[in-house]
Amino acid sequence: MDWLEEELRRALARKEPEPGFTARVSARSRAGGRGALSRRWLATAASVLVLAGSGAGYRWYQGVRAKEQVMAAVRIAGGKLNQVQNRVLEVAK
Amino acid sequence: MKTVVKLLLLAVAAQLPAQQIQFNLDHLAGKASNTVDVSLNGTMLQFAAKFLDGKDSEEAQVKKLLEGITGIYVKSYEFKTEGAWAPADLDRVRDQLRAPQWARIIDINSTEDRQTTQVYVRSENQKMTGLAILVSEPKELTVVNIVGNVDLNSLAELGGHFGIPKVETPPQKK
Numbered sequence: 001m002d003w004l005e006e007e008l009r010r011a012l013a014r015k016e017p018e019p020g021f022t023a024r025v026s027a028r029s030r031a032g033g034r035g036a037l038s039r040r041w042l043a044t045a046a047s048v049l050v051l052a053g054s055g056a057g058y059r060w061y062q063g064v065r066a067k068e069q070v071m072a073a074v075r076i077a078g079g080k081l082n083q084v085q086n087r088v089l090e091v092a093k
Numbered sequence: 094m095k096t097v098v099k100l101l102l103l104a105v106a107a108q109l110p111a112q113q114i115q116f117n118l119d120h121l122a123g124k125a126s127n128t129v130d131v132s133l134n135g136t137m138l139q140f141a142a143k144f145l146d147g148k149d150s151e152e153a154q155v156k157k158l159l160e161g162i163t164g165i166y167v168k169s170y171e172f173k174t175e176g177a178w179a180p181a182d183l184d185r186v187r188d189q190l191r192a193p194q195w196a197r198i199i200d201i202n203s204t205e206d207r208q209t210t211q212v213y214v215r216s217e218n219q220k221m222t223g224l225a226i227l228v229s230e231p232k233e234l235t236v237v238n239i240v241g242n243v244d245l246n247s248l249a250e251l252g253g254h255f256g257i258p259k260v261e262t263p264p265q266k267k
Contacts (some may be wrong), residue, residue, distance in 0.1 A: 019216055033218055040128035052112050062139065062140070063140055063144040064144055066133060066137050066138075066141035066144065067141045067144040067145055069097060069131045069141070069165075070131075070133060070138065070141045070142075070145070070155060070159070070165065071152075072129055072131055072153070072157065072167070073131040073165045073167045073237070074155050074158065074165075074248070075134070075251075076129060076131075076167055076169055076235060076237065077165075077167065077224075077226060077237045077239060077248060078228050078248050078249065078250075080210065080228050080237065081212070081226065081245070081248055081249045082236060082249060082251075083210065083228075084199055084201065084210050084212060085249055087200070087201050087203070088201075
């Protein structure tokens with residue numbers, strides 16, 4: 001078993017990294033971080049755009065609905081007043 | 094703390110509808126074959142006015158009419174059968190119009206088609222602040238409350254639009 005122990009010791013022995021390893025890892029990490037950050041910004045911007053778009057759409061829908069309600073109310077009130085006018089004129093004849 | 098409570102109360106008051114009379118007619122909606130329920134406070138009216146096309150003659154007229162109006166409330170029910178609404182339903186509305194600010198300017202009872210029409214005007218400090226229209230027929234009930242300074246002529250003029258024939262006023266005798 002001596003040869004196995006020897007092999008394992010060699011395989012698991014502490015090795016110093018090659019020169020420039022730390023710098024390479026840091027550079028890679030920074031590059032990857034920037035990409036993740038920009039992706040996050042893109043996702044946030046897209047969400048904001050979708051929210052703003054749906055908000056504006058909802059406001060537009062509310063406005064159109066309010067306008068239709070106003071027109072319906074005026075149609076009814078004007079129509080009833082018109083009937084009143086009609087009757088008053090009938091009586092005045 | 095008191096200021097916060099006052100501000101909260103003011104905020105709540107601002108949200109309250111400016112309706113001058115309570116209709117209490119919601120129970121009729123289930124019996125009606127056709128219902129129109131409009132409830133627009135000042136904020137909603139201003140908002141709606143932005144969507145009215147000034148180039149369209151009808152919409153321009155409505156837009157002009159909305160100036161000075163701070164609320165429009167309409168409940169109109171059409172029924173397939175008679176007796177769906179009770180006179181007490183309308184009495185509850187009429188009772189509120191007995192307040193001193195309200196004056197009945199028109200009261201028409203037609204025995205022929207069993208239709209009653211009443212128009213009330215609300216005024217404060219000799220200024221018109223509201224209008225109420227009550228119309229009842231055997232198969233129809235309509236209550237309107239317009240809050241604010243209503244131009245009755247303009248509103249009646251709209252009778253000429255929307256497919257409703259305009260009533261021509263006969264020339265005045267001198």
